[in-house]
Amino acid sequence: MIKDTSVVGEKEKQECTALIVTTSEYATPSWKMYVDGSVSWSKSGQRIILVCPDGYRYEYALKFLFRALNNSTEYEALIGGLQLARDIGVSRLEEFDDSQLVVNQMSGLFEVNEQHMSSYQTLAKALMQQFDSVVITQIPRSKNENADTPEP
Numbered sequence: 001m002i003k004d005t006s007v008v009g010e011k012e013k014q015e016c017t018a019l020i021v022t023t024s025e026y027a028t029p030s031w032k033m034y035v036d037g038s039v040s041w042s043k044s045g046q047r048i049i050l051v052c053p054d055g056y057r058y059e060y061a062l063k064f065l066f067r068a069l070n071n072s073t074e075y076e077a078l079i080g081g082l083q084l085a086r087d088i089g090v091s092r093l094e095e096f097d098d099s100q101l102v103v104n105q106m107s108g109l110f111e112v113n114e115q116h117m118s119s120y121q122t123l124a125k126a127l128m129q130q131f132d133s134v135v136i137t138q139i140p141r142s143k144n145e146n147a148d149t150p151e152p
Helices: 010-015 070-087 100-107 115-128
Strands: 018-022 031-039 044-051 057-063 092-097 133-138
Touching: 031 070, 044 070, 057 070, 070 092, 070 100, 070 115, 100 115, 100 133
Parallel strands: 031 092, 092 133
Antiparallel strands: 018 133, 031 044, 044 057
16 A cells, blocks of 8 residues: 655755655654665676664675666565565665665656666565655765765
């Protein structure tokens, strides 16, 4: 079930796009997740940071053994983060992403025109359904310093 973004404050509405998926009404503390995909001429990878409700940070950096385009690395980072969060038992998640394309494709504001991007979107949405609640928020690249890295 997709809820409207009215749960996001007015200031945040002006600065971000949010996708909210809720499958349960029970309130447990949310984890925060920051993700970023990265591509250079010779490498690609992702950085994922999970922050538990008490503030402890779990940081992951992964190098891909395959060449990837920037948008693919952004989806790979989202999917990898969702898998990590699921595997450690997170039920409520707030994900912060600086990829306008990924956030807007996930929320349905942008169409997915390429088959491989559609596959990424389908997998990410299926993973999101395994949580009680997931909120994806686009943040400016300058605010994603938690996960931003120049190269993997």
